[in-house]
Amino acid sequence: MEPIFQVDLTAIKDLPGARIEVQGQITLPSLNWEGNRLLEFINPWQISLAVTNVKRGYQVDGKLSGSYRINCDRCLEKVKADFSSDFNDLFLPEAPLPEEEAKIFTGDELDLTATIMETINLQMPLKTLCLPNCRGLCPVCGSNLNHETCLCPQEDFDPRLAVLLKWKQEKGGGNDG
Numbered sequence: 001m002e003p004i005f006q007v008d009l010t011a012i013k014d015l016p017g018a019r020i021e022v023q024g025q026i027t028l029p030s031l032n033w034e035g036n037r038l039l040e041f042i043n044p045w046q047i048s049l050a051v052t053n054v055k056r057g058y059q060v061d062g063k064l065s066g067s068y069r070i071n072c073d074r075c076l077e078k079v080k081a082d083f084s085s086d087f088n089d090l091f092l093p094e095a096p097l098p099e100e101e102a103k104i105f106t107g108d109e110l111d112l113t114a115t116i117m118e119t120i121n122l123q124m125p126l127k128t129l130c131l132p133n134c135r136g137l138c139p140v141c142g143s144n145l146n147h148e149t150c151l152c153p154q155e156d157f158d159p160r161l162a163v164l165l166k167w168k169q170e171k172g173g174g175n176d177g
């Protein structure tokens with residue numbers, strides 16, 4: 001994977017306590033998300049961060065924001081939503097202590113690709129709905145119940161209809177292919 005965002009450390013190198021602030025625009029690749037749905041980022045996204053020389057390494061504190069598109073969990077229609085999250089990461093030139101969480105860097109540049117992708121993976125909601133009360137798809141005929149009303153029996157239906165339905169499914173092969 002090509003680096004998504006890198007920070008040049010030369011200005012604060014060898015200066016413990018020194019800090020730089022950086023902001024920029026980034027381009028994110030589409031991801032395969034929960035439920036085998038495509039998570040499409042509406043690029044560019046915004047990133048802003050501060051990098052502090054903490055002597056042993058560099059502390060990064062930042063914010064990531066942008067918009068994305070994904071299918072609604074219930075009706076599968078494309079939904080546009082906004083994302084915004086803070087992130088923090090420690091970068092060290094050597095392996096961290098066992099109880100420490102840090103990333104390793106080399107040279108005079110920090111590669112924030114892993115930090116950015118982790119922030120998305122951890123903070124992106126697993127479920128997205130087009131409407132808080134999205135009615136989803138009819139389990140029988142597949143109609144989008146937000147837009148259409150079908151006559152299929154839903155839960156609590158008349159048992160006589162269930163028989164009819166069963167008969168229809170046996171005859172017609174049903175909807176599960």
Ligand SMILES: [Zn+2]
Pocket residue numbers: 072073074075076077129130131134135136
């Ligand atoms: Zn929906």
Ligand SMILES: [Zn+2]
Pocket residue numbers: 138139140141142143150151152
């Ligand atoms: Zn239906």
